[in-house]
Amino acid sequence: xxxxxxxxxxxxxxxxxxxxxxxxxxxxxxxxxxxxxxxxxxxxxxxxxxxxxxxxxxxxxxxxxxxxxxxxxxxxxxxxxxxxxxxxxxxxxxxxxxxxxxxxxxxxxxxxxxxxxxxxxxxxxxxxxxxxxxxxxxxxxxxxxxxxxxxxxxxxxxxxxxxxxxxxxxxxxxxxxxxxxxxxxxxxxxxxxxxxxxxxxxxxxxxxxxxxxxxxxxxxxxxxxxxxxxxx
Amino acid sequence: xxxxxxxxxxxxxxxxxxxxxxxxxxxxxxxxxxxxxxxxxxxxxxxxxxxxxxxxxxxxxxxxxxxxxxxxxxxxxxxxxxxxxxxxxxxxxxxxxxxxxxxxxxxxxxxxxxxxxxxxxxxxxxxxxxxxxxxxxxxxxxxxxxxxxxxxxxxxxxxxxxxxxxxxxxxxxxxxxxxxxxxxxxxxxxxxxxxxxxxxxxxxxxxxxxxxxxxxxxxxxxxxxxxxxxxx
DNA sequence: TCATCGTCGATTGTCGACAATCTTGGCGGG
DNA sequence: CCCGCCAAGATTGTCGACAATCGACGATGA
Numbered sequence: 001x002x003x004x005x006x007x008x009x010x011x012x013x014x015x016x017x018x019x020x021x022x023x024x025x026x027x028x029x030x031x032x033x034x035x036x037x038x039x040x041x042x043x044x045x046x047x048x049x050x051x052x053x054x055x056x057x058x059x060x061x062x063x064x065x066x067x068x069x070x071x072x073x074x075x076x077x078x079x080x081x082x083x084x085x086x087x088x089x090x091x092x093x094x095x096x097x098x099x100x101x102x103x104x105x106x107x108x109x110x111x112x113x114x115x116x117x118x119x120x121x122x123x124x125x126x127x128x129x130x131x132x133x134x135x136x137x138x139x140x141x142x143x144x145x146x147x148x149x150x151x152x153x154x155x156x157x158x159x160x161x162x163x164x165x166x167x168x169x170x171x172x173x174x175x176x177x178x179x180x181x182x183x184x185x186x187x188x189x190x191x192x193x194x195x196x197x198x199x200x201x202x203x204x205x206x207x208x209x210x211x212x213x214x215x216x217x218x219x220x221x222x223x224x225x226x227x228x229x230x231x232x
Numbered sequence: 233x234x235x236x237x238x239x240x241x242x243x244x245x246x247x248x249x250x251x252x253x254x255x256x257x258x259x260x261x262x263x264x265x266x267x268x269x270x271x272x273x274x275x276x277x278x279x280x281x282x283x284x285x286x287x288x289x290x291x292x293x294x295x296x297x298x299x300x301x302x303x304x305x306x307x308x309x310x311x312x313x314x315x316x317x318x319x320x321x322x323x324x325x326x327x328x329x330x331x332x333x334x335x336x337x338x339x340x341x342x343x344x345x346x347x348x349x350x351x352x353x354x355x356x357x358x359x360x361x362x363x364x365x366x367x368x369x370x371x372x373x374x375x376x377x378x379x380x381x382x383x384x385x386x387x388x389x390x391x392x393x394x395x396x397x398x399x400x401x402x403x404x405x406x407x408x409x410x411x412x413x414x415x416x417x418x419x420x421x422x423x424x425x426x427x428x429x430x431x432x433x434x435x436x437x438x439x440x441x442x443x444x445x446x447x448x449x450x451x452x453x454x455x456x457x458x459x460x461x462x463x464x
Numbered sequence: 465t466c467a468t469c470g471t472c473g474a475t476t477g478t479c480g481a482c483a484a485t486c487t488t489g490g491c492g493g494g
Numbered sequence: 495c496c497c498g499c500c501a502a503g504a505t506t507g508t509c510g511a512c513a514a515t516c517g518a519c520g521a522t523g524a
Contacts, residue, residue: 097325
């Protein structure tokens with residue numbers, strides 16, 4: 001996609017590879033939310049020692065995918081409607097900020113790429129590939145953060161992205177299609193590429209509101225009684 | 233200050249204590265920006281093994297206080313004017329969002345506490361205690377995040393706070409007084425506690441602009457030729 | 465003199481074993 | 495029947511040693 005050939009070769013440490021695998025397993029649902037993650041079991045499963053595994057777990061904890069209690073246990077993060085609300089509300093603020101950052105620049109490369117990524121998103125939706133459509137939708141929204149050139153903002157987005165993906169993946173597993181229509185980002189693009197700052201803010205906020213509602217509705221359908229975070 | 237008695241007792245692990253000590257040493261300037269952090273040396277100095285020390289370093293890396301290159305070395309993060317700009321611009325967005333979160337609530341407890349913390353800030357300024365005035369100013373601004381009740385937002389603030397403190401501490405060491413006047417937060421409080429949303433946004437943005445300018449001026453006075461990040 | 469390559473010291477990455485702590489289940493006393 | 499205590503298992507926390515990798519210095523040859 002956007003891999004630069006002059007970038008250094010990825011000198012992956014074991015920790016990084018473990019984190020990648022574990023993240024994939026969690027987001028794919030192989031290890032469901034709330035499931036225990038025992039260090040000794042995982043290290044045996046991956047055929048590595050506990051050292052790198054622990055560090056990989058720390059990273060996933062930082063990303064919000066895993067929670068741990070000292071001397072007691074480690075689990076995949078549980079789903080919670082409060083979290084959904086926080087994720088989407090903060091994301092609204094961050095994404096508006098990101099777009100504001102590149103508002104005056106009129107970056108032609110960005111404008112082109114945004115349309116391209118929307119085409120890619122539509123392609124995966126038409127293909128019926130839900131798994132890929134999650135990736136392409138995240139890539140679509142991720143572009144505004146990448147194009148902002150704001151490294152700290154990109155870190156914040158990465159932190160939100162993992163959490164968001166956890167909910168989307170769970171939704172996909174439970175309900176099959178995740179629901180985005182082909183034209184769901186048309187007004188988004190128009191607002192982002194337009195000239196009306198207030199309209200852009202309103203459109204982003206509305207876009208997020210719709211996303212949050214969908215996700216919250218899914219969560220409520222999953223476990224009506226449990227409101228706050230539950231362990232297993 | 234604001235320690236909740238129903239919160240669990242702090243079961244400190246060695247990793248947490250090491251991170252605290254190291255953070256303190258870095259922010260106090262005992263280990264200046266750019267200085268190397270050798271795991272074996274530090275583990276001997278703290279009389280602990282490298283395991284917990286490494287995990288503490290990972291945490292500080294996450295906080296932006298430390299940078300590392302695989303198999304090569306670890307250093308205290310270097311100061312950079314780009315970082316200052318990013319820190320303050322993102323902080324503007326986050327702090328406005330935080331205040332918006334508790335805008336409609338008219339939280340009396342918050343309004344009281346905000347004034348109290350400003351009094352505490354003024355007290356440390358009057359006492360000429362620069363070290364404490366950094367703490368009280370961070371505590372003052374931190375209140376809006378705490379009162380927002382938004383856990384994810386609080387995490388984001390914590391991530392920014394460490395970086396900010398790194399620059400403020402360096403400024404303090406270089407120039408003695410860090411510069412905030414007694415009344416520097418009067419208009420801030422008025423705007424936050426007022427009724428005019430647009431005025432609030434403008435005031436926060438202006439407050440941050442002033443802070444960023446002060447910090448950037450300090451950095452430029454420190455090393456005029458070095459614009460981007462330099463190692464030692 | 466200079467470029468190139470090999471070697472060596474330094475530093476981080478990884479490993480397996482031991483210690484500290486928490487939870488759970490059962491036992492005894494009330 | 496219930497409550498508190500205790501012991502055992504499970505899990506994470508910590509440790510010291512070994513391996514992989516990197517950067518710099520010096521030898522070597524043109």
